[in-house]
Amino acid sequence: MRRSLVAGNWKMNGSRTESAALLQGVKKGMSSASKAEVAVCPPYVLIPLAAEKLAGSAIAWGGQNLSAHKSGAYTGEVSGPMLKDYGCTYVIVGHSERRTLYGENDALVAEKYGAAQTVNLIPILCVGETLQEREANQTETVVARQLDAVIDKHGIGSFRNAVIAYEPVWAIGTGKTATPQQAQDVHRFIRSRLASHDEVVADNIRILYGGSMKSSNAKELLAQPDIDGGLIGGASLQVEEFLTICRAAD
Numbered sequence: 001m002r003r004s005l006v007a008g009n010w011k012m013n014g015s016r017t018e019s020a021a022l023l024q025g026v027k028k029g030m031s032s033a034s035k036a037e038v039a040v041c042p043p044y045v046l047i048p049l050a051a052e053k054l055a056g057s058a059i060a061w062g063g064q065n066l067s068a069h070k071s072g073a074y075t076g077e078v079s080g081p082m083l084k085d086y087g088c089t090y091v092i093v094g095h096s097e098r099r100t101l102y103g104e105n106d107a108l109v110a111e112k113y114g115a116a117q118t119v120n121l122i123p124i125l126c127v128g129e130t131l132q133e134r135e136a137n138q139t140e141t142v143v144a145r146q147l148d149a150v151i152d153k154h155g156i157g158s159f160r161n162a163v164i165a166y167e168p169v170w171a172i173g174t175g176k177t178a179t180p181q182q183a184q185d186v187h188r189f190i191r192s193r194l195a196s197h198d199e200v201v202a203d204n205i206r207i208l209y210g211g212s213m214k215s216s217n218a219k220e221l222l223a224q225p226d227i228d229g230g231l232i233g234g235a236s237l238q239v240e241e242f243l244t245i246c247r248a249a250d
């Protein structure tokens with residue numbers, strides 16, 4: 001049985017005060033009996049605050065990115081060991097905004113995935129196609145290429161300690177959501193791609209959907225057999241929205 005995971009990607013949002021209120025609200029509203037796992041990924045500078053506010057709760061926290069390097073002369077970067085030092089459980093790797101706005105290619109994403117696992121951070125590996133790629137019927141080709149870059153470098157066994165997020169780029173922050181069937185089809189494809197290497201790994205891995213998931217559409221998406229939770233952007237910044245999604249995953 002795969003345990004659902006709902007992870008909030010706050011992106012570059014939130015003051016200390018706003019974030020403290022958001023963390024308190026989520027912590028207060030989460031039932032301790034929740035079967036779904038919940039995590040938040042604040043901007044780097046707010047991770048110590050998350051660690052302070054969420055300590056002792058069932059809610060995990062993580063980074064939105066990490067350097068491929070452990071330490072050294074990499075101005076502006078934050079490493080896996082630093083995230084680990086602040087109690088992070090997860091780190092998002094290869095988010096489409098990193099791929100498109102910061103030029104992260106499959107090779108770099110695979111390096112970051114490995115850097116995360118080296119320090120026992122669980123990478124949330126994001127994959128997904130652009131609108132142009134979907135319209136050209138290249139969704140599976142693109143997703144397969146993104147997955148294979150990691151499988152080739154780190155092996156199928158590395159997916160025992162990883163999460164995948166399918167995030168169609170055209171649905172991120174746009175208000176457009178993949179239909180439950182569209183999402184399910186790609187989730188099933190991802191699982192079968194992994195199963196061609198190792199069926200047990202494929203059965204156990206959690207595949208999250210991300211792309212304008214909100215309280216009003218979460219239930220239907222999460223009811224799909226291969227959707228094991230959500231990576232939530234905009235809706236993770238509002239306590240009630242986020243909690244409703246967490247409950248739908250429960």
Ligand code: PEP
Pocket residue numbers: 009167171172173174175210211212213231232233234235
């Ligand atoms: C995301 O950034 O991972 C995301 C899914 O964003 P949104 O929910 O805002 O579409």
